[in-house]
Amino acid sequence: MLKERFFWIGLIIVVCSMIGNHLYFQSKQLTLPIFLKHYYETQVYEDGNQLQFYYLNNKENPVDVSYVSIDGVLLNPVDVPKFPTSYDENYRPNIEQNFTHHTLESVKFRFPEYAIPVKVGSDDVWTFNNMKVTFTNGKTLDVNIGEVRVYGKPPENEALNNTYSSSSNQNFSQWYAAATKPLTIEGISSPFSDQIGTDLFIKLFAGPDITSQDALNRFSQVPEWYNDEFLSDVHLEDLEGSSLNEELFPIHLNESDFIKLYMYFNPESSYIFDFYITVYGTTGDGEPFEYAVPINASNAPYLTEDDVNKLIEERMGGLNK
Known part of the structure; x- marks a missing residue:
């Protein structure tokens, strides 16, 4: 009888521990990725130049960016090929950094002249702060990415x-x-x-x-x-x-x-x-x-675990909210 009691007590402890671990894991999950702030100035080219954007993603069950809409302009990510020597089925070529529960990832978009409201050689400037990002899970998020300015021609002066x-x-x-x-x-x-x-x-x-x-x-x-x-x-x-x-x-x-x-x-x-x-x-x-x-800045952002937690707190008021 005593042994049976210990058995049930031990089982309850194990179950409670599993539930606690699961709840803790869930509390660390993002509902959707969090984009960092970018401040870019660039010019338009006929075949399009590329801009890279960074975001925090869940390490477990991550979602990818399917496409974005910027002022009605639809853009698909530039494909990043996997290295042929990578045998890890969980390998993701767009990961910049790994953390305990999250990853810092990047996505590139090409901005060709025919698709955007700026023409090569013009005095036009296209400025945007937000992107509507649609993820592979079907959800769409209106994201503030900082500010991007696209010019029709480069600044020139011979002074x-x-x-x-x-x-x-x-x-x-x-x-x-x-x-x-x-x-x-x-x-x-x-x-x-x-x-x-x-x-x-x-x-x-x-x-x-x-x-x-x-x-x-x-x-x-x-x-x-x-x-x-x-x-x-x-x-x-x-x-x-x-x-x-x-x-x-x-x-x-x-x-x-x-x-x-x-x-x-x-x-x-x-x-x-x-x-x-x-x-x-x-x-x-x-x-x-x-x-x-x-x-x-010539290099990708380098974050620490504390930086990640602060970003999540600033943007979401905490995790899983």
Whole structure:
């Protein structure tokens, strides 16, 4: 009788444990994928350029993106072929990162000229913030993906000559240019400064007008993440320059004088961006000019388990809601 009682007690404990584990697992499941925020500027091409979007998905029983509708434009994902050497039946080629209960995945779409409301060479701009995403389970979700701007033609100006640029997966890029004529730089603007905030940090160095590092430091206001730990990964010996500030301008350049921009990206940011900042001012002849400098984080977002939980809390107020 005693043995039978222990048997039933043990069985009840096992059943309760299984139910608890199942409920915990269910509590960690997303009702639908969560898209990250993207801030893109691009131009249209006749055969279409590709844009990549990232989202959180369930690791168990995931759903794929079937197609999207953007302002009535229907787009299908660009196929990502499996590697022929992959023998894992659960292998998914669009997975960027794996977490305990979720995956970070990506999907690409091609934007051909014939399908979108922008023509090559035109002054048109197509801006969108939302996509209606239909998944393979038949459900459709209206998703805010940040902001994308598609231009009919690239920005062009010959006031500055780009002499060198580079980017890396160390959350850093640099851009050098020389003035082709006498210039007065009146400012530098970013199209998404309100949305991105301090996740993009830009330092400027120009010569020969600005040469004193002490003078530059008077203007510097750096974000908290721009610290010794971050800089130890940058491996950049030349760290001159000041953070952008209205007091830096105007900057006067003679022909062949140079300007350098150092661009740093918050390594903990969940934003994805690929856009232009604008250097603007007037030439010595009094003509206004604008020069577009490409900004590209150059790598996919890297999230931690805490980042994933925070994103879910921010977007859904918790899991499975």
